[in-house]
Amino acid sequence: MLNFLLLNAFISLALAQCSFSSDNIVANWTTSNGQLTINFMNSKLSNQQYTGIAFGASMTNLEVIVFEVKNNKPIVLTGQTTAHGPPTTIDSITSSKAQTLSYKNGILMATVTRPISLISPRNNNLSGCSQWNFVAASPLNSDGSISKHTIQPKPMNVCPLNCPMMG
Numbered sequence: 001m002l003n004f005l006l007l008n009a010f011i012s013l014a015l016a017q018c019s020f021s022s023d024n025i026v027a028n029w030t031t032s033n034g035q036l037t038i039n040f041m042n043s044k045l046s047n048q049q050y051t052g053i054a055f056g057a058s059m060t061n062l063e064v065i066v067f068e069v070k071n072n073k074p075i076v077l078t079g080q081t082t083a084h085g086p087p088t089t090i091d092s093i094t095s096s097k098a099q100t101l102s103y104k105n106g107i108l109m110a111t112v113t114r115p116i117s118l119i120s121p122r123n124n125n126l127s128g129c130s131q132w133n134f135v136a137a138s139p140l141n142s143d144g145s146i147s148k149h150t151i152q153p154k155p156m157n158v159c160p161l162n163c164p165m166m167g
């Protein structure tokens with residue numbers, strides 16, 4: 001019985017996907033007081049490139065958090081895709097707020113916070129389990145707009161409520 005409980009606890013922890021590491025991206029996330037906090041790092045991002053996370057299973061309806069570097073300055077944008085391709089909407093007020101943001105020696109680091117259940121500018125409740133897609137370094141167009149990603153984004157099934165803030 002005890003072994004069974006321990007095994008279950010171990011499996012729950014192993015299945016609680018609270019971090020991601022691939023394609024020069026290292027990210028982790030926690031929840032607390034209705035807020036989702038994501039630490040995101042891309043250790044190989046050039047000027048005039050972007051990287052980021054897209055929430056959802058279909059390119060026709062993804063909420064995106066984009067970390068881009070323009071004129072060697074890091075910027076956080078949020079938006080929405082409605083078709084296969086770059087986001088068709090960029091929010092005038094970012095829905096995920098940067099708590100920290102830096103870019104140095106090709107390393108972008110950010111901490112962003114968003115309500116777990118976003119209501120504005122769009123409804124997107126991430127309380128359940130959903131697909132998160134991690135987008136590796138990809139180019140910005142010469143006019144600064146977001147170009148198509150160069151590597152297929154890596155999907156991960158994430159249940160953020162399984163990742164409570166510790167301590």
Ligand SMILES: *[C@@H]1O[C@H](CO)[C@@H](O)[C@H](O)[C@H]1NC(C)=O
Pocket residue numbers: 019027028039040041
């Ligand atoms: C999450 O990422 C941040 C920033 O990279 C790091 O300082 C922290 O140790 C990480 N937390 C866990 C639990 O991995």
Ligand SMILES: *[C@@H]1O[C@H](CO)[C@@H](O)[C@H](O)[C@H]1NC(C)=O
Pocket residue numbers: 117125126127128
């Ligand atoms: C988001 O989804 C969770 C779980 O399904 C639910 O409990 C919560 O009320 C939802 N939040 C809103 C604002 O609808």
